[in-house]
Amino acid sequence: MTNAVDVVVEPNKSAQVYLPYSTFAEAQAKLFGIEAIDFFLAKSLLPTVVKRFDANNVINDADQAQLFHLIVELNRLLRAGHTCLPISEIASQCVCRKNDVFGNITHQGFYFDNAERLNALLLQVAQIEQAKLPLVLSNGSLYLRRYYTFEQEVIGFLKAKNQQFTLPSGQELACYQNIVSTLFPETASEHSSTQADIDWQQVAVANAINKTFTVIAGGPGTGKTYTVTKLLAALAMLADDNLIIKLVAPTGKAAQRLSESIANALLGFKGIIDQNILDKIPTTAQTLHRLLGVIPNQVNFKHDQHNLLKLDVLLVDEVSMVDLPMMARLFRALPPHCKIIMLGDAQQLPSVAAGSVLADLTPSTTAKFSQQNANYLAKTTSFQSFPVSKKEPLDYLTYLTFSRRFAGDGGIGQLSKLVIAGQSEQSWQLVQHGQLNVEHELNFISPDDQEGMLELAYQRYSAVCTAENLPQAFSLLVEFRVLCAMRVGEAGVEQINAALEQRMSPFNARLYHGKPIMITTNDYGLDLYNGDIGLIWRNEEDQLMAYFEQPDGSFRALLPSRLPAFETVYAMTIHKTQGSEFSHVVMVLPQTSDSQLLTRELIYTGITRAKKNFSLMSNRSVWNQAVEAQVKRFSGIKDIN
Numbered sequence: 001m002t003n004a005v006d007v008v009v010e011p012n013k014s015a016q017v018y019l020p021y022s023t024f025a026e027a028q029a030k031l032f033g034i035e036a037i038d039f040f041l042a043k044s045l046l047p048t049v050v051k052r053f054d055a056n057n058v059i060n061d062a063d064q065a066q067l068f069h070l071i072v073e074l075n076r077l078l079r080a081g082h083t084c085l086p087i088s089e090i091a092s093q094c095v096c097r098k099n100d101v102f103g104n105i106t107h108q109g110f111y112f113d114n115a116e117r118l119n120a121l122l123l124q125v126a127q128i129e130q131a132k133l134p135l136v137l138s139n140g141s142l143y144l145r146r147y148y149t150f151e152q153e154v155i156g157f158l159k160a161k162n163q164q165f166t167l168p169s170g171q172e173l174a175c176y177q178n179i180v181s182t183l184f185p186e187t188a189s190e191h192s193s194t195q196a197d198i199d200w201q202q203v204a205v206a207n208a209i210n211k212t213f214t215v216i217a218g219g220p221g222t223g224k225t226y227t228v229t230k231l232l233a234a235l236a237m238l239a240d241d242n243l244i245i246k247l248v249a250p251t252g253k254a255a256q257r258l259s260e261s262i263a264n265a266l267l268g269f270k271g272i273i274d275q276n277i278l279d280k281i282p283t284t285a286q287t288l289h290r291l292l293g294v295i296p297n298q299v300n301f302k303h304d305q306h307n308l309l310k311l312d313v314l315l316v317d318e319v320s321m322v323d324l325p326m327m328a329r330l331f332r333a334l335p336p337h338c339k340i341i342m343l344g345d346a347q348q349l350p351s352v353a354a355g356s357v358l359a360d361l362t363p364s365t366t367a368k369f370s371q372q373n374a375n376y377l378a379k380t381t382s383f384q385s386f387p388v389s390k391k392e393p394l395d396y397l398t399y400l401t402f403s404r405r406f407a408g409d410g411g412i413g414q415l416s417k418l419v420i421a422g423q424s425e426q427s428w429q430l431v432q433h434g435q436l437n438v439e440h441e442l443n444f445i446s447p448d449d450q451e452g453m454l455e456l457a458y459q460r461y462s463a464v465c466t467a468e469n470l471p472q473a474f475s476l477l478v479e480f481r482v483l484c485a486m487r488v489g490e491a492g493v494e495q496i497n498a499a500l501e502q503r504m505s506p507f508n509a510r511l512y513h514g515k516p517i518m519i520t521t522n523d524y525g526l527d528l529y530n531g532d533i534g535l536i537w538r539n540e541e542d543q544l545m546a547y548f549e550q551p552d553g554s555f556r557a558l559l560p561s562r563l564p565a566f567e568t569v570y571a572m573t574i575h576k577t578q579g580s581e582f583s584h585v586v587m588v589l590p591q592t593s594d595s596q597l598l599t600r601e602l603i604y605t606g607i608t609r610a611k612k613n614f615s616l617m618s619n620r621s622v623w624n625q626a627v628e629a630q631v632k633r634f635s636g637i638k639d640i641n
């Protein structure tokens with residue numbers, strides 16, 4: 001809902017524009033953390049805003065300075081992944097101020113007016129909403145119109161989907177009941193009346209079959225894919241005709257993992273679920289980009305509101321990585337009847353670009369249903385009592401809580417839980433005593449032992465080079481990875497890659513047999529995307545080629561000279577590993593913690609990339625500060641019921 005009032009105002013073309021800084025260098029000397037893009041955006045938008053104030057309502061220099069800095073601050077937040085700037089966050093605050101270690105001011109920063117004055121000033125901007133100003137004030141937050149429009153589109157889509165939820169009739173109910181008990185024979189007979197005994201996988205299926213939008217959230221190994229495969233089977237059983245089902249994920253790697261997990265789940269259901277039904281479930285996932293159809297050099301896709309996708313059910317995995325603009329573009333292209341199922345771990349890092357759609361849609365870590373939905377679930381599952389919230393029910397959402405991968409006393413599971421709970425000291429102690437951990441899952445490397453860490457990595461990557469064939473090399477490559485919080489600096493990706501490259505390629509060859517590479521830009525023509533990982537490998541003609549594993553397990557060979565920009569990938573940032581997993585992860589944190597990047601979500605994402613072993617190289621104060629810091633993203637997506 002927006003509190004903006006639409007009034008058309010004639011532009012005041014003669015209005016004088018006041019710029020607080022004549023050059024970017026001047027702004028940079030006063031405002032800590034400003035980047036050229038912030039300055040030039042504010043410089044280019046300010047005249048449009050100022051000239052829209054009517055002639056009787058002249059805006060003075062001081063107010064123009066407030067507006068200029070509001071745009072700078074808004075763009076700084078957009079760069080950090082927020083979608084808006086809540087006025088209450090900056091009212092009466094000094095931003096971009098910095099002191100040196102002796103307390104001397106190095107950047108004077110800028111003081112914003114109090115909330116009353118800022119709101120009064122911005123209300124004039126809001127009042128001319130229909131004049132299509134690039135700024136929008138809505139519910140106390142300032143937006144760039146572009147992001148406001150994306151957000152409204154996503155909220156509108158989800159609200160409409162939620163309203164489609166109706167209670168099934170007696171016959172439908174019996175049908176749902178029957179399908180749920182067929183798919184969950186083990187827990188269908190439990191008939192428990194306590195919430196502690198609930199099989200949330202069974203509930204997730206029952207909760208999704210009568211809704212056109214659903215989110216199944218949970219940590220690694222909680223059975224999201226296993227559950228959703230049963231859900232797809234349930235939908236196939238219910239449908240009269242063959243459904244068009246599509247599986248998508250934000251990256252090629254995540255799409256490949258989804259394909260593998262669905263294929264594995266289907267194998268496990270052989271003999272339990274009718275083969276005709278299993279045959280209707282696809283096993284090949286694609287990227288969101290591919291589904292929507294990229295148009296080279298354009299931000300829009302082939303499929304949009306004018307060219308809808310042809311499908312009945314869409315499953316989107318790893319939703320935490322999907323940013324707001326992509327989500328809006330996806331929703332735009334879906335036919336109205338399409339059922340959308342989202343899977344993800346809301347505790348992971350949000351998308352690199354602006355937005356935190358999954359985290360916004362999963363504000364708590366337990367289910368909260370409306371009484372009506374709880375009654376429906378009591379009739380379709382074998383459980384009687386569900387958590388109900390009168391004020392804020394989230395009927396679209398089911399949480400899976402029991403991790404099969406990190407069950408019992410496993411160190412990785414315990415560590416990830418402590419980290420996400422912000423338990424810095426306990427989690428530090430757990431890694432320190434990792435050697436004593438029964439399953440030897442955790443291991444600590446002293447931050448002074450860079451050589452030891454490099455030697456360990458060298459040993460593991462040498463095995464890739466000496467692998468007998470490409471499939472073996474690729475499977476060894478996903479056995480091990482060094483993950484860093486940062487790109488630059490002593491504990492950054494660039495330095496670790498350079499040090500390992502020296503060992504792996506003593507003659508400094510740019511390309512060599514066994515070199516792992518990561519694509520760093522999108523090449524739609526070649527169907528290679530930022531984050532895709534490949535391997536340089538000598539083929540039978542003794543030629544070095546770049547190979548990429550395909551979702552169906554085959555390998556695609558390309559001449560290295562044809563590749564878009566790429567880099568060596570012995571070490572990679574935690575951000576880039578979302579959607580991937582490795583048997584053994586070594587996480588390297590910097591020696592000082594002055595980066596806002598270091599948060600518990602980053603650490604949690606890094607830890608949960610490890611399937612069997614996790615080694616930490618960090619000092620205590622950086623670890624503690626990182627675990628205590630939390631990602632905060634401002635967004636307007638909250639109440640979609």
Ligand SMILES: Nc1ncnc2c1ncn2[C@@H]1O[C@H](COP(=O)(O)OP(=O)(O)OP(=O)(O)O)[C@@H](O)[C@H]1O
Pocket residue numbers: 201218219220221222223224225226227261265268404405
């Ligand atoms: N109810 C169940 N009974 C038996 N095995 C299960 C059950 N649920 C999940 N599993 C198994 O647990 C493992 C993890 O399940 P799954 O891959 O579905 O988890 P996930 O939440 O999708 O994991 P990730 O977040 O890593 O993608 C799989 O081997 C799956 O077969």
